Amino acid sequence: MEKKYRPETLCVQEGWTPKKGEPRVLPIYQSTTFKYDNSEQMARLFDLEDTGYFYTRLQNPTNDAVAAKIAALEGGVAGMLTSSGQAANFYAVFNICESGDHFVCSTAIYGGTYNLFSVTMKKLGIEMTFVDQNASEEEIQKAFRPNTKCLFGETISNPGCEVLDIEKFARIAHRNGVPLIVDNTFATPINCRPFEWGADIVTHSTTKYMDGHATAVGGAIVDSGNFDWEANAEKFPGLTTPDASYHGLTYSKSFGKMAYITKATAQMMRDLGSIQAPMNAFLLNLGLETLHLRVKRHCENAQRIAEWLSQNDKVAWVNYSGLPENPYHALARKYMPGGSCGVIAFGLKGSREEAIRFMDSLKLICIVTHVADARSCVLHPASHTHRQLSDEQLREAGVAPDLIRLSVGIENVEDLIADIEQALG
Numbered sequence: 001m002e003k004k005y006r007p008e009t010l011c012v013q014e015g016w017t018p019k020k021g022e023p024r025v026l027p028i029y030q031s032t033t034f035k036y037d038n039s040e041q042m043a044r045l046f047d048l049e050d051t052g053y054f055y056t057r058l059q060n061p062t063n064d065a066v067a068a069k070i071a072a073l074e075g076g077v078a079g080m081l082t083s084s085g086q087a088a089n090f091y092a093v094f095n096i097c098e099s100g101d102h103f104v105c106s107t108a109i110y111g112g113t114y115n116l117f118s119v120t121m122k123k124l125g126i127e128m129t130f131v132d133q134n135a136s137e138e139e140i141q142k143a144f145r146p147n148t149k150c151l152f153g154e155t156i157s158n159p160g161c162e163v164l165d166i167e168k169f170a171r172i173a174h175r176n177g178v179p180l181i182v183d184n185t186f187a188t189p190i191n192c193r194p195f196e197w198g199a200d201i202v203t204h205s206t207t208k209y210m211d212g213h214a215t216a217v218g219g220a221i222v223d224s225g226n227f228d229w230e231a232n233a234e235k236f237p238g239l240t241t242p243d244a245s246y247h248g249l250t251y252s253k254s255f256g257k258m259a260y261i262t263k264a265t266a267q268m269m270r271d272l273g274s275i276q277a278p279m280n281a282f283l284l285n286l287g288l289e290t291l292h293l294r295v296k297r298h299c300e301n302a303q304r305i306a307e308w309l310s311q312n313d314k315v316a317w318v319n320y321s322g323l324p325e326n327p328y329h330a331l332a333r334k335y336m337p338g339g340s341c342g343v344i345a346f347g348l349k350g351s352r353e354e355a356i357r358f359m360d361s362l363k364l365i366c367i368v369t370h371v372a373d374a375r376s377c378v379l380h381p382a383s384h385t386h387r388q389l390s391d392e393q394l395r396e397a398g399v400a401p402d403l404i405r406l407s408v409g410i411e412n413v414e415d416l417i418a419d420i421e422q423a424l425g
């Protein structure tokens, strides 16, 4: 779309603009391959001299339309879809880190990302240092080394619901000549656009609010196009020196602002192949069409429930940034004035067993390993998603052992409160 539209319009219309006689609804290009008239045309694609589709492991028109919608919502230059949020975070870092490199990451991140970064990427020779995102700039600075290649954090952490000071993180990253990568899954671009606060790359588990119906696992990476790779050329040889696997092409020279995302597509996706299935991209697009409506309702419901929980004498603590007494309230108002997300972290008075009994007593709100879809759900991270972490690691990740993660859906809020009330009883 040429005109600059507002987020609600982008959600519904961006990405797929049919021409005369083409389908109004984004079609599923359910094809692994694409036809050309002669071998010269195909050869130019392989040399990245022409753009076009040739094999769905690298790119597919359905995926690209959806990636373009997400990129527009985030205000980036381009995006790509991945098979999962895990793949998005892996590619986002691996695209600029290689064996012998190092990166810095907030401890307040999703458990799957925690494992990926601290265990699996270590096996690839990439080291990572965790930092407390609430520490001072001086303290966080100490984690940086000459071979540090990026800084990583989540806008709102899963499951601790800590809000990231994006401007502070961007300042630290840029002072060290590296990009800031922000996982914006929980806030979504409806509530926060990290590029406006200095982030350089945004990732998503589209499995969550973007799909919103719990139908398709997926991920996305969006490039702001703002990071100057050439100015820090010695740190990023993968982008600023010739790529032998593309006949000596240099991404920063050939693609400028699109260097990072082009490399992620042309090299990472070609070699690692975690592409999102076009069918899943189609489902994701349906979800995106109503993202602006759903996110608003998730936030309204969560605000009511957080207020209700904080008044209840069986509840020990509630962490929801929409509550004025919350330590993240000021950050949330700054970065997400329209609302944060539908996820609430809280603890009950009493033992761990009481928390489990409460969850088992819920009728409408289900225990599932998920967050951020239309149906309300609940999880005890210490027993489920984060059970591989020690109590100390749990606390470092902002996950109290008694933390219950409630993902508030878009049902009638009185019905949800009634369910919580009877389960507390």
Ligand code: PLP
Binding pocket: 084, 085, 086, 087, 089, 110, 112, 113, 154, 158, 183, 185, 186, 204, 205, 206, 207, 217, 218, 219
């Ligand atoms: N990032 C965040 C903030 C998440 O909450 C999750 C999953 O819960 C992921 C990444 C991983 O995404 P996926 O499950 O789509 O691989």
